[in-house]
Amino acid sequence: MLSTTRAVRKRLDFERPVPESVLRECIELAVQAPTASNMQTWHFVLVTERDNIEAIAGLYRRGFEAYVRGPTLADRTAGDGRSTGGRFVGGDRIWAAQQQRVIDSAVYLAENMHRSPVLLIPCVTTRSERPTDVVAEGGSVVQAAWSFMLAARERGLGTCWTTLHLAYEREAAEILELPYEKVRQFALIPVAYTIGTDFKPANRGGIEDVISWNRWSR
Numbered sequence: 001m002l003s004t005t006r007a008v009r010k011r012l013d014f015e016r017p018v019p020e021s022v023l024r025e026c027i028e029l030a031v032q033a034p035t036a037s038n039m040q041t042w043h044f045v046l047v048t049e050r051d052n053i054e055a056i057a058g059l060y061r062r063g064f065e066a067y068v069r070g071p072t073l074a075d076r077t078a079g080d081g082r083s084t085g086g087r088f089v090g091g092d093r094i095w096a097a098q099q100q101r102v103i104d105s106a107v108y109l110a111e112n113m114h115r116s117p118v119l120l121i122p123c124v125t126t127r128s129e130r131p132t133d134v135v136a137e138g139g140s141v142v143q144a145a146w147s148f149m150l151a152a153r154e155r156g157l158g159t160c161w162t163t164l165h166l167a168y169e170r171e172a173a174e175i176l177e178l179p180y181e182k183v184r185q186f187a188l189i190p191v192a193y194t195i196g197t198d199f200k201p202a203n204r205g206g207i208e209d210v211i212s213w214n215r216w217s218r
């Protein structure tokens with residue numbers, strides 16, 4: 001399951017409802033994840049009301065449109081893989097084909113996010129400024145959210161980690177009546193049953209390129 005839990009976009013079944021009990025099971029597993037100082041500063045906003053789903057999806061679409069217009073993260077990292085940390089220096093055809101599929105799929109999601117039966121917004125109940133605290137808080141909620149995504153997969157549900165609504169985080173907080181000054185949103189994850197359940201491992205390149213033994217060796 002670890003090798004086939006994909007970012008699911010085109011195969012989200014928007015017509016099939018997701019029972020609340022299944023979402024609760026996934027949260028039960030998510031909260032077994034580690035957190036910095038065992039603070040358990042996580043909070044999971046599950047959006048199931050149509051109006052709020054549409055409003056949040058609208059923010060995501062705005063964020064996505066701005067992202068498409070601007071220099072993408074892929075642009076910024078692909079130019080010089082060595083100096084930026086990107087793995088694929090230009091010209092890799094397999095990577096280019098994979099990126100095109102991701103783009104097509106991402107466009108589809110941006111256009112259809114509002115049809116999701118559930119949106120999950122993992123949050124931390126702090127809004128620290130100190131970089132070390134920000135990293136610790138992020139580390140705390142990300143692991144729980146990934147556990148949620150794996151638990152969801154085990155139950156036939158697909159998910160996709162997205163972040164582009166965060167450009168409008170304050171507006172999302174208003175929609176969700178969430179105290180922006182105290183609670184930081186980390187992602188926006190559509191949750192739905194998948195159309196079919198056969199998912200394949202992705203092409204990630206060889207692990208030798210991403211390992212250093214004892215000292216940095218890139």
Ligand SMILES: Cc1cc2nc3c(=O)[nH]c(=O)nc-3n(C[C@H](O)[C@H](O)[C@H](O)COP(=O)(O)O)c2cc1C
Nearest residue numbers: 005006007008102105106109160161162163164202
């Ligand atoms: C921090 C982070 C932010 C992401 N943001 C978005 C996003 O805003 N929209 C989107 O469609 N996918 C987003 N993704 C999903 C990635 O595009 C996806 O994980 C990647 O293409 C690999 O896909 P795969 O796991 O199916 O192989 C994000 C993933 C991460 C980890």
